[in-house]
């Protein structure tokens with residue numbers, strides 16, 4: 208890592224990058240009076256608000272098909288997401304092999320959509336406040352560079368993170384002692400503001416559209432499900448609108464806690480919480496290559512989020528071919544072309560495909 212560099216214009220920055228030819232380029236989200244001096248003398252003036260949505264943090268069923276991990280201490284390994292510690296030796300350091308799979312990157316896009324919806328509707332930011340990027344690997348970055356957010360400290364950013372990830376919600380209006388006096392029972396209740404108001408809205412829509420299947424998805428079956436479907440109008444008018452959550456027979460506190468937890472889980476966005484709360488964060492620079500893929504970090508307009516195709520639009524190398532020996536790779540697509548799967552074989556590929564495999568540690572270039 209070479210740090211504490213600055214350039215006063217774009218040509219100076221270009222020269223700096225060309226001289227070093229690094230595998231990855233980052234810039235600081237912070238604004239400093241003196242960017243080149245020691246951290247404690249830089250003079251922090253503020254920082255952009257940055258969100259990092261990475262497939263590494265989102266559980267996907269395809270993880271097992273394309274991800275591998277090996278314990279650095281004992282060499283034990285497996286497929287899928289790496290465990291917190293090695294089941295054999297309790298070691299905590301791993302070598303991991305992940306893959307920028309379409310489905311995983313798609314799940315990151317879905318989380319990004321939910322994040323932006325909350326930032327717009329609940330935090331009052333508008334479309335012009337966001338810059339949206341494909342990260343160059345397995346996710347998306349959302350930058351807010353608006354002057355009014357720059358001086359938010361770490362604690363304020365943590366509050367935003369908690370809101371976005373659904374932490375600290377208190378859905379119990381009060382505790383009530385059970386008839387036998389042995390244990391307290393939680394009574395469901397919703398406050399009228401912020402995330403609670405959003406949740407109430409979701410509950411209303413969920414009940415309006417409720418079917419046997421949708422209720423089962425939320426874990427509501429049997430008598431409770433029957434009661435909701437049979438007395439939908441009363442449930443909406445009395446429970447949801449008037450907050451008399453216990454006023455329809457068969458639809459009790461536990462049913463509401465369950466529905467609320469289910470809807471909250473659908474609503475929250477899985478972001479990298481450490482990135483957002485850090486006010487000195489180093490972030491990959493737009494227009495540079497990601498060292499783990501050879502893809503570009505690219506910006507695109509927010510209204511293109513739904514149809515943005517990273518496997519076409521973030522491809523940097525568009526010409527030439529290269530011969531490689533591939534150890535293993537799942538099937539993948541770049542633009543219109545599909546490649547693989549490969550197991551221990553020699554292939555000639557377009558440069559972008561060869562670079563992706565080499566960057567992922569799955570292939571080596573054959574000298575010609």
Ligand SMILES: [Zn+2]
Nearest residue numbers: 278281293296
């Ligand atoms: Zn181990």
Ligand SMILES: [Zn+2]
Nearest residue numbers: 269308310311
């Ligand atoms: Zn995947």
